[in-house]
Amino acid sequence: MKAATKIRLVSIVLGCAALEAACRAGLIGRFTMVPPSRMLTSIAQILWSGRINDEIAATLSGVVIAAVSASLAGFLLGATLHAWPRARAAIDPFLATYYAIPIYVLYPMFLVLFGMNRIPIVVIGFMFAVVAMMTSTLNGLDRVPRALLKTALVLRMGWVSTVFRIVLPAASPYVLGGVKLATAYAFVGVLGAEFILSNSGLGYQIGLAFNNFDNPTMYGLILFVVFVVGSVNTALFAWERSLLRRQTR
Amino acid sequence: MSARGDSLILLGLVLLFWQGLYFVVGDIALAPPLATVGHAYELLASADFWPNVASSFRALGIAVLIEVFAGLVLGVLFGLNRLLGEVVEPVLVTFYSIPKIVFYPIVLMFCGIGLLSVVVFAVMHGILPILLFTMTAVRSIRPVFLRTARAMRLDFWQMLWSIALPATIPEVFTGLRIGFAGTMLGVLLSEMFGSKNGLGFMLMNAIGLNQVNLIMSLTLLLVSFAALVNLGLLHVDRRLHRR
Numbered sequence: 001m002k003a004a005t006k007i008r009l010v011s012i013v014l015g016c017a018a019l020e021a022a023c024r025a026g027l028i029g030r031f032t033m034v035p036p037s038r039m040l041t042s043i044a045q046i047l048w049s050g051r052i053n054d055e056i057a058a059t060l061s062g063v064v065i066a067a068v069s070a071s072l073a074g075f076l077l078g079a080t081l082h083a084w085p086r087a088r089a090a091i092d093p094f095l096a097t098y099y100a101i102p103i104y105v106l107y108p109m110f111l112v113l114f115g116m117n118r119i120p121i122v123v124i125g126f127m128f129a130v131v132a133m134m135t136s137t138l139n140g141l142d143r144v145p146r147a148l149l150k151t152a153l154v155l156r157m158g159w160v161s162t163v164f165r166i167v168l169p170a171a172s173p174y175v176l177g178g179v180k181l182a183t184a185y186a187f188v189g190v191l192g193a194e195f196i197l198s199n200s201g202l203g204y205q206i207g208l209a210f211n212n213f214d215n216p217t218m219y220g221l222i223l224f225v226v227f228v229v230g231s232v233n234t235a236l237f238a239w240e241r242s243l244l245r246r247q248t249r
Numbered sequence: 250m251s252a253r254g255d256s257l258i259l260l261g262l263v264l265l266f267w268q269g270l271y272f273v274v275g276d277i278a279l280a281p282p283l284a285t286v287g288h289a290y291e292l293l294a295s296a297d298f299w300p301n302v303a304s305s306f307r308a309l310g311i312a313v314l315i316e317v318f319a320g321l322v323l324g325v326l327f328g329l330n331r332l333l334g335e336v337v338e339p340v341l342v343t344f345y346s347i348p349k350i351v352f353y354p355i356v357l358m359f360c361g362i363g364l365l366s367v368v369v370f371a372v373m374h375g376i377l378p379i380l381l382f383t384m385t386a387v388r389s390i391r392p393v394f395l396r397t398a399r400a401m402r403l404d405f406w407q408m409l410w411s412i413a414l415p416a417t418i419p420e421v422f423t424g425l426r427i428g429f430a431g432t433m434l435g436v437l438l439s440e441m442f443g444s445k446n447g448l449g450f451m452l453m454n455a456i457g458l459n460q461v462n463l464i465m466s467l468t469l470l471l472v473s474f475a476a477l478v479n480l481g482l483l484h485v486d487r488r489l490h491r492r
Contacts, residue, residue, distance in 0.1 A: 004335035011336070032358045090255030093480065100430035100479030102437050105468045108456045112278040188348040195350050196441065197456070203351070210354040218354055225351045233346045234339075 034215050042220030052205060052221075059190060059202040062118060066125030067186040071179050073126075074133025078178075081134070082141040098131045107193050118200065121193040128189030129182035136178025140171030173243045180236040187229050280465045288466035298451075305447040308364060308436050312371035316428060320376045321421065324383025325413045326405075329395075334384060345377045350438060357443050367439045367447070374435030375428040382424025386417035419489040426482040433475055 016036050022028045023035035034042070046052055081088040103124065110120035144167050152162045168175075194203025202225055209218035264282050271281040280288065292298050327334040353370060360366035390413065398412045414421070440449025448471065455463040 002335075004332055007332070008336045008340065012340075033355070086252075086255060089252035090259050092252070093256055094259065096483055097476045097479045099427075100433075100475045101472050102430075102434040102475060104434070104438065105452065105471050108452070108464050109279070109468065111456075112459070112461065113274060184346045187346075188350075191348045192350045192438075195353070196438075206351060206354065210357075215358075222351050222355065226347055229347050230343045233343065237342075 031213070031215065034219050038216055039219040039223045042216040043224045046217065046220055047224075052202070055200060055202055055205050058118065058200045059194065062122050062125060062190045062201065063183070063186045066122050066190060067129055067179070067183045070126045070129035070182045070186060071133050074130045074178060074182060075137050075175065077130070078134040078137025079141065082138055088138070095131060095135055103127055103189070104192055104196060107196060111197065116197075116199060121190055121198060121201065124193040125186040125189035128185040132181035132185050133178040136174050136181060137171075140174025140178070141167065143174060144170040173240065176243055177240050180233070180240050183236060184229075184233055187232075191225065276461070278461065280462050284462070285465045285469050288462045289469050292463070292466050292470065301447050301451050304364075304444075305436055305440065305449070308367040308371060308440075308447065309432060311364075312368045312375060312432050312436065313429065315368070316372045316376040316379055316432065317425065319372075320379030320424070320428065321383055321414070322409065324380045324421075324424075325387050325409050327380070328384040328387025328390075328413070329408070334388070338384070341377060341381060345381065349373050349435070353439065353442065356439070362443045362445070364444075366443045367436055370439035370443075371432045371435035375432030378427040378431060379421070379424040382420050382427075383417060386420035387413050390416045419486070422482075422486050422489050426479065426486055429482065430475065430479060437471070 019028075019033075020035045020037060023030075023033055023038075081091065106127070107120060107124055110123050114120045114123070148166050148170055149162070152166045157165070190201070191203040194201035195207050196203075198204045202221060206218055206221045206225070209215075209221060267279075267282050271279045327337055349370070352373065356366050356370045356373070360369050394412050394416060398408050403412070436447070437449040437452070440447035441453040444450050448467065452464065452467050452471075455467065
């Protein structure tokens with residue numbers, strides 16, 4: 001194990017121990033935060049009882065639908081724009097500004113349009129994710145080496161085989177980087193929308209526990225969300241790195 | 250120039266789509282573009298709008314000051330110290346990718362309702378891009394600059410001011426631009442739940458009372474403001490990178 005990893009693990013463990021001590025000693029009030037050990041037992045009980053299984057399923061399926069549809073749509077839109085420079089130049093300022101806009105402010109409008117159900121939540125997740133996928137696709141297609149495209153010409157490859165044997169493999173690390181970003185953004189959009197105003201999902205349950213002063217449940221759920229999102233993102237990050245490594249080999 | 254014309258055409262298409270959508274769904278859900286602009290104009294002239302603007306901008310200003318200072322100092326520190334950087338980077342990147350909103354109740358528990366929680370939550374959103382961009386940029390400073398600094402026995406602050414900052418200005422500015430967008434989102438979100446004034450509070454109120462015109466005109470103003478600030482910062486950003 002690398003020294004940095006060791007130091008990181010030790011600091012995290014020490015940090016949790018200090019937090020535990022501060023909570024137990026009353027330095028941090030019982031109504032402010034429950035000790036980390038209590039968060040763990042709380043989430044274990046909640047998961048064991050199965051009473052939030054439906055909420056977990058709702059959130060995760062929302063994220064999956066948003067991320068998959070945003071990845072597909074973002075890829076197609078990115079590829080179209082790449083083939084059509086005039087449209088790309090026109091849309092460029094919109095893409096560059098997109099993430100500066102607080103997308104959640106559109107959520108109330110979607111609530112009115114689609115009603116209080118899962119649809120506006122998934123739409124927000126999709127909107128968070130799709131532009132990241134578009135820009136990653138454009139970036140990946142821009143970086144296909146000229147030499148490879150010329151090789152395809154020299155070998156007189158048709159456009160189908162050029163796309164599948166040259167362009168897509170060369171652009172794949174960036175395209176998958178887009179999928180990673182789209183997934184992370186879909187989590188942000190879905191959980192945020194659930195928290196703001198909804199009647200289902202993990203974000204909603206956290207808000208509910210907060211309003212009921214049910215600290216053990218609230219902190220347990222937050223820990224669970226951090227764990228799930230953290231491990232999904234870490235896995236995607238590792239996958240992307242292995243793809244990039246393969247390409248530079 | 251023609252690209253700019255095309256962009257305007259695209260903007261026109263968006264407005265047309267909006268108008269078309271209004272014809273389909275009607276008054277309960279949407280206000281048409283022209284009427285929304287009219288309402289936004291009325292809003293700008295109304296008395297109870299500006300105190301909310303002032304309160305949002307105060308929180309935004311304080312948060313930006315804090316995160317720029319802390320983000321720069323920590324970014325340079327983690328960038329210069331290899332081991333420290335390696336220790337914290339995965340933690341920071343993980344935290345960056347987690348939806349901050351799930352931590353909102355914790356912020357409220359510790360800071361209570363009011364300016365403090367708004368600022369803290371906004372800083373949580375905005376500091377990481379500044380910190381991470383600065384750290385990455387400092388790591389790629391040409392080693393000869395750092396050796397020169399060591400030969401001249403500069404202390405940390407002199408190093409920050411006369412070596413690290415000038416060498417990394419374009420990347421730091423990019424971090425700042427992205428951080429600013431996050432900060433604004435943080436201010437609005439936390440005003441929606443944990444404040445009794447501000448634009449986020451106004452928006453949440455309008456949602457509660459289902460005032461479609463107010464929701465739409467506020468949204469229009471917020472989106473326009475965010476877009477204009479970002480386009481301005483983007484302009485500076487691109488000039489810096491071209492140097």
